[in-house]
Amino acid sequence: MSSKPKKQNYQATAQEKTQAAVAKAEKDYFDQTYAPLLREMRDTSEREDLGGLARGTSQADTMQALTGGRPSLAAATSVDRAADIASGAVAQQVAASSQGLAAQRQRQIGVLGTARGQAADAQAGLAQAARTASTKQLQAARAKQQIRDARFQAGLDVGSAFAAQGAKNLGSYDTKEFKDREINKPGFFTRFLNPSSVYGTEDSMGQSRMKYGTGLYGLGGDG
């Protein structure tokens, strides 16, 4: 007969414990080290004026290119030189602003994508945890039901065996000897619990399994 399952046999192994501990340590490290970096990048991507930086650089380049040489009389007397400078500078400024804004948006999208990826990981993790818990719950419910069924079945088997043996015992009294007996006629429960052989020949004592099992021997029984 197998022994009852022991809880200690179902404990996590050393490998599982270490794996969980390392994973927890890594998660803590991530939260302390990398998560603030992403928050920092979020703030930088909103605060940093990349367009302004690009416009400043562009303005310097434009002026260096268009007015970088020595001042000259020809330049001073030119009718459209100032207009050309203004035109070129505006185009450069717009291009710089566009590049700066595009870079800023790209950085912000990167931050959001990473944050969203982490949120998706969190959701997936929660679903995984719920799935694990659900599976465990179902297994526990199934196990409890199996135990209930097994207990009931065991009781039923014992009861059936008891009734079958009792019926057999009662049947053993359907003989002329017992039917004609006037005194010391065994009652129903005595007949139910003991086969007629108990009251028969002396050498049939050992056949009374029911009597032996119910402890009637030694209690002043009639054997």
Add this chain to the structure above:
Amino acid sequence: MALYDNLPLQKAISSISSLPEVKDPEKVYADITRQDYENYLQDYRGFEERLIAARDDTSLVDQAREDARRQAQIAGEIQQRDIERYGGAGLSTVQRQEQQRALQRQGALGLAGGLNTALISQRETNQRTLADLINIGQGVNRSSLQGLGDASGMAANRAAAYKNAKAQHSANMISTGAQLGTAALMFFGI
């Protein structure tokens, strides 16, 4: 190898031995993931909303107007300094007026051209931002549907398990009744 030689072995061992003990991995897992999601809501939801609103950004166009005005002013000041540097540079009044007109004309053209370019750039940037946001949103939708699918699947499994258990119990009771009946028949010798 030298890298590993420099690693203080004792420190490494003490680090490993100081790992946190995880008694209930399921609970820790659930707590961490819930906390991660709360962190996301706290740290990034506002950022996300501002970025979504940025798909209607007009900062480039606004800046282009300011740039055109400012660059025309700078160019005019450069011209004025050059003329003063050469004592009027021998320019007649008509020439000075023509310079002013050219600057104004170019300023207007620069503003128009700059605005057009800025509008196109703004539209392009906003469209790209929108496309990137849609891509992120697709991932959000996918993962949320996945989560809901998991939850509904688990609920369905539980319901099916309950139904099966009930059916099994019912079958057991019928079987029990039959056994009891058989036992009764045997008992009464019928």
